[in-house]
Amino acid sequence: MEERSVDVAVIGSGTAGLNAIGQIRRAGKSFVLINGGEPGTTCARVGCMPSKAMLQVAEDYHRHRQPSQYIGDGRGESVLDGREAMEHVRDLRDTFVDRVLGNSTDNMPEDLFIQDYARFVAPTLLEVAGQRIRAGRVVIATGSRPLVPPAWRAFGERVLTTDDLFELEDLPASVAVIGLGTVGLELGQGLHRLGVGVTGFDQLTTLGNTQDPEVSACAIDLLGKGFPIHLGRAAEITEEGDKLRVTAGAHSVLVERVLCSIGRVPNVENLGLENLGVALNDRGLPAYNRHTMQVGDLPVFLAGDVDGERPILHEAGDEGKIAGYNAARDRITAFRRKAPLAINFCDPNICFVGARWDDLDPETTAVGQIKFAPVGRALIMGRNRGLLRVYAGKSSGVILGAEMIAPRGEHLAHLLCWCIEQGLTVGRLLRMPFYHPVIEEALQAALYDLYGKVEAKNEGLTELATLTGAGS
Amino acid sequence: MEERSVDVAVIGSGTAGLNAIGQIRRAGKSFVLINGGEPGTTCARVGCMPSKAMLQVAEDYHRHRQPSQYIGDGRGESVLDGREAMEHVRDLRDTFVDRVLGNSTDNMPEDLFIQDYARFVAPTLLEVAGQRIRAGRVVIATGSRPLVPPAWRAFGERVLTTDDLFELEDLPASVAVIGLGTVGLELGQGLHRLGVGVTGFDQLTTLGNTQDPEVSACAIDLLGKGFPIHLGRAAEITEEGDKLRVTAGAHSVLVERVLCSIGRVPNVENLGLENLGVALNDRGLPAYNRHTMQVGDLPVFLAGDVDGERPILHEAGDEGKIAGYNAARDRITAFRRKAPLAINFCDPNICFVGARWDDLDPETTAVGQIKFAPVGRALIMGRNRGLLRVYAGKSSGVILGAEMIAPRGEHLAHLLCWCIEQGLTVGRLLRMPFYHPVIEEALQAALYDLYGKVEAKNEGLTELATLTGAGS
Numbered sequence: 001m002e003e004r005s006v007d008v009a010v011i012g013s014g015t016a017g018l019n020a021i022g023q024i025r026r027a028g029k030s031f032v033l034i035n036g037g038e039p040g041t042t043c044a045r046v047g048c049m050p051s052k053a054m055l056q057v058a059e060d061y062h063r064h065r066q067p068s069q070y071i072g073d074g075r076g077e078s079v080l081d082g083r084e085a086m087e088h089v090r091d092l093r094d095t096f097v098d099r100v101l102g103n104s105t106d107n108m109p110e111d112l113f114i115q116d117y118a119r120f121v122a123p124t125l126l127e128v129a130g131q132r133i134r135a136g137r138v139v140i141a142t143g144s145r146p147l148v149p150p151a152w153r154a155f156g157e158r159v160l161t162t163d164d165l166f167e168l169e170d171l172p173a174s175v176a177v178i179g180l181g182t183v184g185l186e187l188g189q190g191l192h193r194l195g196v197g198v199t200g201f202d203q204l205t206t207l208g209n210t211q212d213p214e215v216s217a218c219a220i221d222l223l224g225k226g227f228p229i230h231l232g233r234a235a236e237i238t239e240e241g242d243k244l245r246v247t248a249g250a251h252s253v254l255v256e257r258v259l260c261s262i263g264r265v266p267n268v269e270n271l272g273l274e275n276l277g278v279a280l281n282d283r284g285l286p287a288y289n290r291h292t293m294q295v296g297d298l299p300v301f302l303a304g305d306v307d308g309e310r311p312i313l314h315e316a317g318d319e320g321k322i323a324g325y326n327a328a329r330d331r332i333t334a335f336r337r338k339a340p341l342a343i344n345f346c347d348p349n350i351c352f353v354g355a356r357w358d359d360l361d362p363e364t365t366a367v368g369q370i371k372f373a374p375v376g377r378a379l380i381m382g383r384n385r386g387l388l389r390v391y392a393g394k395s396s397g398v399i400l401g402a403e404m405i406a407p408r409g410e411h412l413a414h415l416l417c418w419c420i421e422q423g424l425t426v427g428r429l430l431r432m433p434f435y436h437p438v439i440e441e442a443l444q445a446a447l448y449d450l451y452g453k454v455e456a457k458n459e460g461l462t463e464l465a466t467l468t469g470a471g472s
Numbered sequence: 473m474e475e476r477s478v479d480v481a482v483i484g485s486g487t488a489g490l491n492a493i494g495q496i497r498r499a500g501k502s503f504v505l506i507n508g509g510e511p512g513t514t515c516a517r518v519g520c521m522p523s524k525a526m527l528q529v530a531e532d533y534h535r536h537r538q539p540s541q542y543i544g545d546g547r548g549e550s551v552l553d554g555r556e557a558m559e560h561v562r563d564l565r566d567t568f569v570d571r572v573l574g575n576s577t578d579n580m581p582e583d584l585f586i587q588d589y590a591r592f593v594a595p596t597l598l599e600v601a602g603q604r605i606r607a608g609r610v611v612i613a614t615g616s617r618p619l620v621p622p623a624w625r626a627f628g629e630r631v632l633t634t635d636d637l638f639e640l641e642d643l644p645a646s647v648a649v650i651g652l653g654t655v656g657l658e659l660g661q662g663l664h665r666l667g668v669g670v671t672g673f674d675q676l677t678t679l680g681n682t683q684d685p686e687v688s689a690c691a692i693d694l695l696g697k698g699f700p701i702h703l704g705r706a707a708e709i710t711e712e713g714d715k716l717r718v719t720a721g722a723h724s725v726l727v728e729r730v731l732c733s734i735g736r737v738p739n740v741e742n743l744g745l746e747n748l749g750v751a752l753n754d755r756g757l758p759a760y761n762r763h764t765m766q767v768g769d770l771p772v773f774l775a776g777d778v779d780g781e782r783p784i785l786h787e788a789g790d791e792g793k794i795a796g797y798n799a800a801r802d803r804i805t806a807f808r809r810k811a812p813l814a815i816n817f818c819d820p821n822i823c824f825v826g827a828r829w830d831d832l833d834p835e836t837t838a839v840g841q842i843k844f845a846p847v848g849r850a851l852i853m854g855r856n857r858g859l860l861r862v863y864a865g866k867s868s869g870v871i872l873g874a875e876m877i878a879p880r881g882e883h884l885a886h887l888l889c890w891c892i893e894q895g896l897t898v899g900r901l902l903r904m905p906f907y908h909p910v911i912e913e914a915l916q917a918a919l920y921d922l923y924g925k926v927e928a929k930n931e932g933l934t935e936l937a938t939l940t941g942a943g944s
Contacts, residue, residue, distance in 0.1 A: 023933075048909050049848065056852050057542060064536060064543055070529060070556040071536055084542040092852060291939050313908035321933055333932060334939040338905040376521065380528050380564060411883035414912050415890065418904045422894070432890045433810040436785035437520050440886050460805060461495075461793055467763050467806040 003132040006030045008327045011118045011126075011271070012141035014041045015313055016304025018104050019320025020139045020327065027328035032135070034128050036117030039105055040097045042143055042305060043313045050093040050166040051186055055345055057085050058193035062347075066382075080195055082171035089166055120272035123298050137299045137327035141320060142271065144264040144305040152237055152260060158244050159237070159258045162187070171196050174255040176246040178235045180207040182344045184261035185223065189346045191259075192227040199228050199253045201235040201246060208350040209342070211357035212403040214369070218387040219350055219405045266306045276300060283308065291334035293323040301327050312342065341417040348372075348386045349409030354401030354420040355391065366394045368426070368450020370442050372406060377437040383407035390416070390426075390446045397425035397456030408439040415443065426450045427458040431465055475604040478502045480799045483590045483598075483743070484613035486513045487785055488776025490576050491792030492611045492799065499800035504607070506600050508589030511577055512569040514615055514777060515785045522565040522638040523658055527817055529557050530665035534819075538854075552667055554643035561638055592744035595770045609771045609799035613792060614743065616736040616777040624709055624732060630716050631709070631730045634659070643668050646727040648718040650707045652679040654816045656733035657695065661818045663731075664699040671700050671725045673707040673718060680822040681814070683829035684875040686841070690859040691822055691877045738778045748772060755780065763806035765795040773799050784814065813889040820844075820858045821881030826873030826892040827863065838866045840898070840922020842914050844878060849909040855879035860918045862888070862898075869897035869928030880911040887915065898922045899930040903937055 007029035010017045017033065018041075024031045043049060061080050105113050116129035126133045146161035153159070160168075160175075162183060174197040177188035184200065185208045192198040200207075207223065210216040223229065233249035243254050268284045278286045278296050285302070286295045290309060293301045301323035304316040315338070322335050344350035369389045378384035388404040402416050419429055426447050434444045451462070460466055479501035482489045489505060490513075496503045515521060533552050577585050588601035598605045618633035625631070632640075632647075634655060646669040649660035656672065657680045664670040672679075679695065682688040695701065705721035715726050740756045750758045750768050757774070758767045762781060765773045773795035776788040787810070794807050816822040841861045850856035860876040874888050891901055898919050906916045923934070932938055 043908065049852070052849065052852050052909055056854070060535070060540065061543055063532070068532065070553045070560055071533055072551050072553050079544050081542045081544050088542055095851070096848060314906055318936055321935060325933055335933060335936040336939045338903075338936075341905045341907055343907050343910070376568060377524065379567070380521070380524050382528070408883070410907065410910055411880070411886075411912075414883075414905075414907065414910070415887055418887065418890070421904055431810075432893055433813045433886075434786055435813055435815050435882065435886065436515065437524055438815070438882055438886070440883075461797055461807060463793060464790055464807040464810075467808045 001127070001130065001132050003134060004032070005134045006032045007135070008137045008139065008324075009034060009118075009126055009133050009135035010139040010141060010324070011035075012143055012304070012306070013039050013105055013113070014141060014143045014304060014316070015043055016143075016306075016316045016320035016323070017139065017141035019317045020141060020303055020324030023321055023324030024328045027325075029328045032112055032114060032133060033105065033108065034114045034116065034118045034126070035105070036115075039101060039115065041100050044093065044096040044100045046162045046166065048313060049096040050089055051162070051183070051190070052345060053089045053092040054166070054194075055186060055190045057088060058190040059347060061195075062193040082194070083169060085194060086166070086168055086170065093166060117270060119270060120275045123276050123300055137301065139301045139303055139320075139323045139327050140271070140306060141303040141323070142267040142306050144266050144308065144311065146260065147263045147265045148260050152258070155237060155239065155244060155258070158256070159260050161260050165259060172256040173197060174253075175257045175259055176201060176235070176244070176253055176255045177259045177261060178202075178246065179260065179262035180229065180231075181209055181261065181263070182342075184259065185344055185346045185350070187259060187261065189223065189226055197255075199230070199246070199255070201230050201248045201251075203232065203234040203248075205232045207231065208344045208346065209352075210350060210403060211352075212389050215387055215389055215403045215405055222348065222385055222405060223346065264305070264308070264311065266308055268306065289334070290337060291322075292326055292332050293319055294326060294332055310340070314338075339417050339420045341413060343410045343413055345410070348383065348405050348407045349413075350405045351409045351413035352401065352403045353413050353417040354399070356401065357391075357403060360391055360400065364394050365400065366392050366450055366453035368392070368446045368448070368453060370446040370449065372442055375439070375442045375445065377439050378407055378442065380437065381407065388412065388442055388446045390443075390450050392426050392450055392454050394453070395455045397427055397454040398423055399426060399429065406439075406442065412439065412443050415440065425456055426454055427456055427462065430462055431458065473599075473602065473604050475606060476504070477606045478504045479608045480611065480796075481506060481590070481598055481605050481607035481609075482611040482613060482796070483507075484615055484776070484778070485511050485577055485585070486613060486615045486776060486788070487515055488615075488778075488788045488792035488795070489611065489613035491789045492613060492775055492796030495793050495796030496800045499797075501800045504584055504586060504605060505577065505580065506586045506588070506590045506598070507577075508587070511573060511587070513572050516565065516568040516572045518634045518638065520785060521568040522561055523634070523655070523662070524817060525561040525564040526638070526666075527658060527662045529560060530662040531819060533667075534665040554666070555641060557666060558638070558640055558642065565638060589742060591742060592747040595748050595772050609773065611773045611775055611792075611795045611799050612743070612778060613775040613795070614739040614778045616738050616780065616783065618732065619735045619737045620732050624730070627709060627711065627716060627730070630728070631732050633732050637731060644728040645669060646725075647729045647731055648673060648707070648716070648725055648727045649731045649733060650674075650718065651732065651734035652701065652703075653681055653733065653735070654814075656731065657816055657818045657822070659731060659733065661695065661698055669727075671702070671718070671727070673702050673720050673723075675704065675706040675720075677704045679703065680816045680818065681824075682822060682875060682877075683824075684861050687822075687859055687861055687875045687877055694820065694857055694877060695818065736777065736780070736783065738780055740778065761806070762809060763794075764798055764804050765791055766798060766804055771799075782812070786810075811889050811892045813885060815882045815885055817882070820855065820877050820879045821885070822877045823881045823885035824873065824875045825885050825889040826871070828873065829863075829875060832863055832872065836866050837872065838864050838922055838925035840864070840918045840920070840925060842918040842921065844914055847911070847914045847917065849911050850879055850914065852909065853879065860884065860914055862915075862918045862922050864898050864922055864926050866925070867927045869899055869926040870895055871898060871901065878911075878914065884911065884915050887912065897928055898926055899928055899934065902934055903930065
């Protein structure tokens with residue numbers, strides 16, 4: 001068997017792998033990029049981009065059909081063309097996939113980009129496409145795929161995942177969404193707003209990965225007003241003619257399709273990770289350091305969704321950069337990871353930033369909150385439903401985290417996350433400019449509530465620092 | 473004439489005056505609040521709130537009528553009910569006015585809240601409603617009103633300002649908007665989207681107070697696609713039957729109404745400021761210190777729109793707090809003012825933050841920019857028009873300011889402004905989390921562009937700090 005040597009081999013040409021390659025190139029090292037299956041990132045092909053395209057169509061149509069006291073006639077008649085809608089989603093997706101490929105693998109020579117599945121023979125020896133590659137270092141960035149229980153595969157195309165949903169020529173009449181994490185919640189609400197009869201199921205008693213009990217309750221209340229949601233019981237699927245019956249406890253529904261969004265599994269099963277010579281966990285993964293992305297003391301690095309830790313694009317990119325940076329150097333550098341930021345693009349957005357509710361000590365944590373009902377701009381926008389909760393150290397006043405279901409939550413989450421990144425206090429935040437009337441004033445109100453509960457207070461005027469440092 | 477003594481007299485019960493009262497109360501001082509004319513803030517009565525309500529209706533209707541490849545039937549038939557729309561705007565406005573009054577003057581006893589016009593007899597002696605008030609300190613927070621040239625008053629109700637626009641029972645068929653600053657631009661676009669035939673005029677060659685020539689050009693291009701805009705020549709009005717003809721250079725239009733939005737003047741003419749014994753400028757105002765709000769060495773303070781310096785709500789609130797804080801104390805404290813933040817809620821938003829273009833030294837300033845066309849989320853939203861320009865010190869990399877016409881610009885402006893408040897560098901900003909796909913990624917792209925032009929660079933990975941401080 002032919003054998004080649006390179007400085008670094010990267011397995012997987014998704015977001016993490018491409019970011020790793022960028023660092024390896026910059027360091028002037030030789031490399032090979034190996035990808036089994038379809039090229040293009042999870043984000044562009046089946047993740048962020050097509051889902052956001054579908055959500056935008058759904059929001060447009062939803063707003064179009066809202067009753068209005070001042071827009072008359074024609075409104076009730078508007079009809080969505082499902083085929084056109086799906087084609088629009090695919091057109092946008094193709095634009096994004098083409099862009100990714102055009103900027104990465106499209107122009108790579110064949111010897112640098114091998115399109116086949118790789119397998120470890122030893123930690124630095126790979127087999128792929130009938131050749132052996134001896135690499136100084138290896139980056140594993142093979143990503144993940146939707147988890148479908150084996151028994152459900154028998155139902156064939158009637159059980160959809162994000163891998164095939166966007167390929168539908170037309171919208172189904174009815175869908176049961178099983179699993180109401182980020183993916184299930186976004187697409188469930190999207191399909192419902194597109195006129196599909198959606199029923200949601202999750203065996204958890206929360207949805208969208210919320211942890212704060214107040215936010216959880218508000219999310220269930222608000223999103224449950226859209227389509228029926230059944231929580232707390234595992235769903236089962238049975239066949240009924242050409243339809244599927246989904247049952248969870250006392251709730252049962254007959255649907256054309258099931259969207260299975262119960263989680264994702266790492267793409268590792270044929271990778272030969274057992275030949276790394278280290279222990280693998282129950283997901284088939286070796287232990288790694290999240291600050292270096294190194295696997296034990298091996299010249300092997302993990303990056304991106306394959307590790308399942310922060311399966312979102314900007315974190316996958318960071319992991320790829322860290323893995324590539326270290327794979328291209330003799331000394332390993334540990335990098336500080338960013339303050340956690342998660343956004344669910346359902347309406348209202350569900351977001352969490354910084355420390356999660358379950359990790360906070362109630363004894364030392366202060367919580368400030370605001371319901372959106374009275375927020376001026378939210379009232380004007382007709383989007384005054386939601387709840388924002390912000391956490392701070394009781395004595396230090398340092399902002400620790402936040403959870404929300406909020407209109408324009410994506411923007412509030414960025415603002416909060418950037419402040420958490422810098423270790424700012426609630427008092428400092430209250431000295432920031434808040435324009436009027438903006439949704440950011442909801443954050444301001446939550447911060448005032450929080451400020452009353454922490455010990456660290458500003459001198460003089462809460463909202464303004466003295467110029468001279470001297471108080472009165 | 474009866475004479476009373478109080479620690480502090482506040483003239484004007486708008487945003488600045490009410491914030492001053494809050495500080496005076498907190499300090500335990502006696503006070504009287506005096507207000508001539510209608511109670512309620514400029515913001516709630518005739519400013520931020522009714523204008524945003526009208527813009528929201530306009531945006532809803534505008535989006536409703538957008539051609540769509542996937543929403544069919546009924547669309548072309550939708551008709552706006554102008555009377556209902558105006559009533560909706562007034563209903564919302566009344567909610568906000570009632571809220572302001574309910575939280576402030578509604579429950580004030582008569583001896584604390586005098587509803588009449590005050591006049592200075594001497595710096596600490598006022599005449600109002602047939603009595604004299606001797607005040608230890610006086611806060612002047614009388615606000616401003618729309619400027620209308622005397623000659624145009626002859627056209628009666630056909631020349632509107634924001635004082636009467638929202639009182640219209642129905643929408644006019646045609647309006648010439650003279651003055652395309654923030655007010656004229658927001659309301660001009662709003663009226664246009666509500667189906668009114670709008671023509672815009674400004675004697676300046678820019679609109680919306682833009683200064684950056686690239687942003688100015690982009691704003692003129694984008695907003696001019698909506699309704700005709702004529703810049704660079706002063707507009708004149710003549711009568712033609714029951715209509716008005718507005719002419720500026722070669723451009724002429726016959727309209728039902730004119731919206732005069734050429735600026736605002738301070739409410740000072742009957743206040744007797746000449747009795748303060750200090751020089752008054754050509755707007756009739758004495759010199760004051762923006763960090764203390766004190767007028768010279770007098771026990772007199774200015775606050776809010778009356779001074780014309782930062783006529784926006786959060787700054788008026790800050791000025792009221794500073795004036796009230798100092799008026800209630802023996803020693804004067806100087807406060808640091810916030811990083812400037814201005815948002816024009818036209819679509820796309822026009823915003824500026826921090827230092828303005830005209831104040832920057834081209835020799836020492838680096839400029840990064842992004843056009844919104846390729847930004848993924850903007851493309852998905854169908855709002856991919858706009859330009860964001862960010863300024864930083866060439867050598868320090870410290871972000872100095874930004875100007876933009878951008879979708880969701882209001883949120884980008886907050887994010888940037890909070891970073892400018894803290895003196896952050898472009899390199900530090902690139903280490904902040906940017907989710908995907910979000911409009912904030914446009915800012916990220918502009919920052920990458922800017923990063924290439926400044927000397928201050930991050931160690932190691934641009935996007936991540938080392939955990940240990942040690943590079944490779």
